[in-house]
Amino acid sequence: MPVMNIKDFSFTYPGVDHPSLKNINMKIRKNKITALIGPSGCGKSTLLRSMNRIHDLYPGNKYDGIIELLKADTQKMENILDIKKENEFIQLRQRVGMIFQKPTPFPMSIFDNVAYGLKIAGIKDKSELEGRVEKALKDGALWKEVQDRLNKSAMGLSGGQQQRLCIARAVAVKPEVILFDEPTSALDPISTGAIEELLVELKKDVSIAIVTHNMQQASRISDYTAFMYLGDLIEFDKTENIFLNPKEKQTEDYITGRFG
Amino acid sequence: MEKIFRNLSLSSASLVFIILIGIFITLFLASKDAINEFGIGFITNPNWNKEISIEIDAKSSNETIKNSKVNEIEDFNLESDLFSDEDDIMIDDEDDIIIDEDDMLFNEDIKTTFTDYGALVPIVGTILTTLIALIFALPIAMGIAVFLSEIAPKNIAYPIGIAIELLAAIPSIIFGMWGLYYFAPIIADLVGGYQVSLLTAGLVLGVMILPFMAAITRDSMNTTPDVLKESAYAMGATKFEVIKDIIFPYSKVGIIGSIILALGRALGETMAVAFLIGSIFALPTAINSPTISIPVAMANNFGEASGLGESSLFYLALILFVISFTIISIAKLYFLKKAS
Amino acid sequence: MRLLINKIVLGLSTLSALIGLAFLGWILVTLFIKGLGSFHFTLFLNDLINGGLRNLIIGQFILAGIAAAIGIPLGMVAGIYIQEYGRGKYAEVIRNLSDIMMSAPSIVIGAFVYAIIVVPTGGTSGFAGAIALAIMMLPIVINTTDNMLSLVPRELREAGIALGASKYKVIIDIVIKAAKVGIMTGILLAFARIIGETAPLLFTSETSNYFSLDLTESFPSLTVSIYDLANEPEQSSRDLAWAASFILTVLVLTINLAGRFFTRNKKS
Ligand SMILES: Nc1ncnc2c1ncn2[C@@H]1O[C@H](COP(=O)(O)OP(=O)(O)OP(=O)(O)O)[C@@H](O)[C@H]1O
Ligand SMILES: [Mg+2]
Numbered sequence: 001m002p003v004m005n006i007k008d009f010s011f012t013y014p015g016v017d018h019p020s021l022k023n024i025n026m027k028i029r030k031n032k033i034t035a036l037i038g039p040s041g042c043g044k045s046t047l048l049r050s051m052n053r054i055h056d057l058y059p060g061n062k063y064d065g066i067i068e069l070l071k072a073d074t075q076k077m078e079n080i081l082d083i084k085k086e087n088e089f090i091q092l093r094q095r096v097g098m099i100f101q102k103p104t105p106f107p108m109s110i111f112d113n114v115a116y117g118l119k120i121a122g123i124k125d126k127s128e129l130e131g132r133v134e135k136a137l138k139d140g141a142l143w144k145e146v147q148d149r150l151n152k153s154a155m156g157l158s159g160g161q162q163q164r165l166c167i168a169r170a171v172a173v174k175p176e177v178i179l180f181d182e183p184t185s186a187l188d189p190i191s192t193g194a195i196e197e198l199l200v201e202l203k204k205d206v207s208i209a210i211v212t213h214n215m216q217q218a219s220r221i222s223d224y225t226a227f228m229y230l231g232d233l234i235e236f237d238k239t240e241n242i243f244l245n246p247k248e249k250q251t252e253d254y255i256t257g258r259f260g
Numbered sequence: 261m262e263k264i265f266r267n268l269s270l271s272s273a274s275l276v277f278i279i280l281i282g283i284f285i286t287l288f289l290a291s292k293d294a295i296n297e298f299g300i301g302f303i304t305n306p307n308w309n310k311e312i313s314i315e316i317d318a319k320s321s322n323e324t325i326k327n328s329k330v331n332e333i334e335d336f337n338l339e340s341d342l343f344s345d346e347d348d349i350m351i352d353d354e355d356d357i358i359i360d361e362d363d364m365l366f367n368e369d370i371k372t373t374f375t376d377y378g379a380l381v382p383i384v385g386t387i388l389t390t391l392i393a394l395i396f397a398l399p400i401a402m403g404i405a406v407f408l409s410e411i412a413p414k415n416i417a418y419p420i421g422i423a424i425e426l427l428a429a430i431p432s433i434i435f436g437m438w439g440l441y442y443f444a445p446i447i448a449d450l451v452g453g454y455q456v457s458l459l460t461a462g463l464v465l466g467v468m469i470l471p472f473m474a475a476i477t478r479d480s481m482n483t484t485p486d487v488l489k490e491s492a493y494a495m496g497a498t499k500f501e502v503i504k505d506i507i508f509p510y511s512k513v514g515i516i517g518s519i520i521l522a523l524g525r526a527l528g529e530t531m532a533v534a535f536l537i538g539s540i541f542a543l544p545t546a547i548n549s550p551t552i553s554i555p556v557a558m559a560n561n562f563g564e565a566s567g568l569g570e571s572s573l574f575y576l577a578l579i580l581f582v583i584s585f586t587i588i589s590i591a592k593l594y595f596l597k598k599a600s
Numbered sequence: 601m602r603l604l605i606n607k608i609v610l611g612l613s614t615l616s617a618l619i620g621l622a623f624l625g626w627i628l629v630t631l632f633i634k635g636l637g638s639f640h641f642t643l644f645l646n647d648l649i650n651g652g653l654r655n656l657i658i659g660q661f662i663l664a665g666i667a668a669a670i671g672i673p674l675g676m677v678a679g680i681y682i683q684e685y686g687r688g689k690y691a692e693v694i695r696n697l698s699d700i701m702m703s704a705p706s707i708v709i710g711a712f713v714y715a716i717i718v719v720p721t722g723g724t725s726g727f728a729g730a731i732a733l734a735i736m737m738l739p740i741v742i743n744t745t746d747n748m749l750s751l752v753p754r755e756l757r758e759a760g761i762a763l764g765a766s767k768y769k770v771i772i773d774i775v776i777k778a779a780k781v782g783i784m785t786g787i788l789l790a791f792a793r794i795i796g797e798t799a800p801l802l803f804t805s806e807t808s809n810y811f812s813l814d815l816t817e818s819f820p821s822l823t824v825s826i827y828d829l830a831n832e833p834e835q836s837s838r839d840l841a842w843a844a845s846f847i848l849t850v851l852v853l854t855i856n857l858a859g860r861f862f863t864r865n866k867k868s
Contacts, residue, residue, distance in 0.1 A: 052494060054490055054493060054494055057489075057490065057493055059413055086498065086603055086606070087603055089496075090496040090497075090498065090602075090603075091496065092496075093493065093494050093495060093496040094495065094496035097494060097495065098490075098491065098494035099491075100487045100490065100491055101487075102487055104485075104487050104488045104490075104491040106488065106491075106492065106505065106506055106509070106510075107506065107509040107510040107512075108505070108509060116492075116495065116497075116505065117495040117496065120495070120496060120497055120498075120501055120602070121496070166491065169495070170494075170495070173495065173496075261766070261768065262766050262767060262768050265768040266681075266685055266768070268677055269677045269678065269680050269681035269684075269685055270681055270685065272674045272675075272677040272678035272681065273677075273678040273681040273682055273686070273691070273694045273742075274694070275674060275678065275738070276678065276694055276697050276698045276701060276738065276739065276742065277693070277694060277697060279701070279735060279738070280697055280700075280701055282712070282716070283704075283708065283709070283712045286712055286715045286716055287708070287711065287712065287715070289715075290711075290715045399616060400616045400617075400619055400620045401620070402613075402616070403612065403613040403614070403615070403616025403617050403619075403620070404616065404617045404620045404621075406613040407613050407614055407616075407617035408617070411610055411613060411614060412617075420617075420621070422860070423621075423624075424620075424621075424624070426853055426856060426857070427624045427627075427628075429789070429792055429793065429796075429852055429853065429856045430627075430796070430849055430852065430853070431796030431797070431798070431823065431848060431849070431852060432796075432798070433796075433798045433823055433826055433827060433845070433848075434627070434631060434845050434848070434849055435627065436830075437826070437830050437841065437842070437845060438626075438627045438630050438631065440830070441838075442626070442630050467623050467624075467627070470620055470623070470624070471620075471624060474620065498602055498603060498605075498606040499606055499610060500602075500605060500606040500609045500610065501602070501606070503609075521703060524703040525703065527705065528703075528704070528705020528706065528707065528708065529705075530705070530706065530707045530798070530799035530802075531798045531799055531827065534827070535830070535831075555705060555707040555799065558707050558710075558711060559707060559799060559802050562710075562711065562714060562802065562803040563714075563724070563802075563803040563806075573711070574711060574715065577707070577708050577711040577712075580705055580707075580708055581704065581705070581708045584703065584704060584705055584708075585700060585704070588699075588700045588703050589696070589700055
């Protein structure tokens with residue numbers, strides 16, 4: 001079952017005459033990991049950043065087509081490209097979280113980092129906050145390492161810990177989807193492994209879209225894979241089909257490293 | 261060659277050290293007469309260039325002591341005379357070839373009058389003008405900085421940013437002239453009182469530090485990485501929340517540093533204030549009454565004063581130097597520690 | 601509620617930006633109207649004694665020029681020490697002191713120069729004024745040099761050293777070249793700053809109504825004369841002060857813009 005459904009989607013940056021994404025059709029399925037792969041500049045980040053409309057922080061972008069998001073209570077799909085009001089944007093971003101390439105700990109304590117999304121969502125009760133922060137840190141596989149220094153600055157954590165903190169922070173608000181843009185490309189192999197395990201663990205609760213340059217990573221953890229090239233979606237299928245039995249020549253060339 | 265160059269650069273760098281120490285020592289030596297004469301009480305003494313008669317014979321002087329304040333000051337000075345050693349008076353005689361009339365009287369031991377100098381008025385004037393300037397400029401500068409770094413679209417923020425930076429470069433004397441002839445009359449109409457006053461001087465000073473403060477505050481805010489802001493937005497934060505929870509905490513050190521830098525500028529600013537403060541050695545009785553600040557007292561009286569008067573001006577300079585040096589260095593050391 | 605607060609705060613911030621800009625616009629408009637109103641080409645041909653500004657403008661340039669001739673080389677070399685040679689505490693101390701000195705009140709520097717030069721030599725002089733400005737310029741140049749050199753990647757220095765060049769050669773031939781544009785800009789901005797200074801000149805160079813190249817005497821200064829003229833009761837003097845202010849501002853802004861233009865051109 002899809003939680004997000006992208007239909008005939010095109011996207012154009014301001015001041016650029018040709019679209020950076022053309023006619024994309026794909027789905028993000030519930031409780032699955034969907035990987036976006038493709039050479040640099042093909043539009044993976046652009047697509048991902050459309051899915052929570054973080055693009056709209058900067059004016060002048062042009063969207064075409066439809067991106068639907070499943071509304072949990074009514075089980076209806078709603079087009080997020082229709083959103084215009086500030087409060088709707090806020091709700092969208094609380095439902096669709098995002099993790100960036102570089103860890104982005106906020107300049108505050110570890111506890112406050114994780115509690116941040118909860119606080120702005122209006123949760124004030126201290127014991128509830130504490131409970132949910134602990135839960136989120138456990139979900140983020142970070143609790144053991146930080147439980148006795150929750151009030152220390154988050155800047156003091158290692159890169160891998162910071163990234164897991166950001167994941168915990170995103171998980172804390174119980175989003176339906178989390179978008180990951182190359183979340184491990186700035187990390188060492190051990191931290192990378194920890195985060196991969198974490199993602200597989202997390203998909204019980206959320207649906208995941210992840211951009212990655214690491215073919216092994218995509219094949220290891222994802223259920224579906226989309227291969228993009230120059231703003232087009234070339235192929236979208238179950239991960240094993242993409243890697244073992246690609247239908248398109250370009251896909252095959254790319255995953256076998258014969259690209260160029 | 262390597263060695264020569266290295267030593268050359270070392271000595272140039274040391275020049276900074278030497279100049280700063282030199283300033284301190286020079287000001288100290290030049291104000292020694294005043295320091296010996298008035299001691300630390302200089303700071304709390306509200307008189308300046310005031311002839312004070314000493315009551316030897318109750319009816320002999322016209323300016324008999326009427327209030328206890330003058331009395332106290334006299335006592336203090338008489339006391340310090342008793343304790344001050346001969347040396348000081350000797351130095352007076354040697355150094356001041358042209359002896360001030362007042363000093364003459366003073367030294368000749370007739371001691372019917374002497375001239376009293378104190379720093380209270382200019383110190384109060386300096387602090388109050390700076391305070392008014394900060395109260396006025398701080399919120400507006402923050403507003404401009406937030407507007408430039410977060411609200412305005414790039415194609416508006418860029419030219420406005422440059423305009424603000426250019427305005428920060430306009431010589432302060434221009435602000436003073438504009439303030440005197442165009443701004444002060446309006447304020448005086450609104451608030452009443454004199455056109456030259458604490459209030460108008462403080463406000464013009466505020467206008468002067470405004471672009472500087474806004475520009476450097478914006479620069480500090482801009483050091484916040486975009487991803488950090490994006491990840492807060494990605495959690496559903498509003499712009500205000502991103503500013504409050506991410507940008508301000510992230511660039512806190514820089515912002516406070518900017519404010520303190522602006523404060524330092526305001527404290528030592530001469531020209532923007534000189535036109536407007538009134539240059540009267542009197543404690544302000546109201547926000548719209550004229551007074552004087554340390555830099556203005558120096559600007560208007562140096563070169564004309566001699567003897568104890570000149571020495572007192574150097575004492576003022578020393579006080580100003582120590583105050584601004586302390587403020588800036590405390591800030592620097594404190595914030596450097598915090599930043600690391 | 602959150603959205604309301606958000607709107608209010610953003611509105612206030614935009615409003616204060618408008619207020620600030622309105623003030624600054626007011627000053628500029630005043631300056632242009634009054635300045636252009638009293639501006640005449642003959643101001644450049646006559647000295648102050650004949651109602652012109654020629655001697656003052658030239659004098660101000662000479663004062664700032666000498667200050668730059670002293671302050672720039674010293675400041676650059678000192679900046680090089682801090683960034684390239686200084687290891688440990690001493691360089692850090694100098695860096696901090698220079699930073700502090702940058703914000704030292706300019707009138708105090710005037711008083712310092714008054715005590716060490718004007719008093720011993722028996723009177724105000726162009727030389728004293730230039731020294732005061734040089735002292736003001738020194739820390740700015742140090743700071744710029746230090747900052748710009750710190751932006752040069754370490755690999756560049758290592759590459760130079762690896763080719764067998766000595767350290768000072770690497771600094772002069774490679775590092776300075778790489779940081780040239782930034783340093784030049786900083787220096788131009790520093791020059792724009794000191795050429796508009798009044799306070800350190802008030803009792804060091806003073807000013808003069810006559811044309812002069814004699815640095816041992818009171819020296820014509822545009823800024824000091826603006827202060828004098830603006831405080832005179834006659835309207836004609838004030839008009840002249842406005843014209844002088846206008847010229848001074850145009851000068852300062854031009855140098856400033858030149859610096860920025862320079863950086864932008866080189867970057868692209
Ligand atoms: N802000 C922008 N304005 C204009 N064009 C942009 C902007 N950001 C990206 N692009 C262009 O859009 C295209 C897609 O960029 P995008 O960042 O989505 O690629 P990507 O697949 O994420 O690449 P990478 O793997 O390097 O992260 C590129 O051609 C890029 O140059
Ligand atoms: Mg990308």
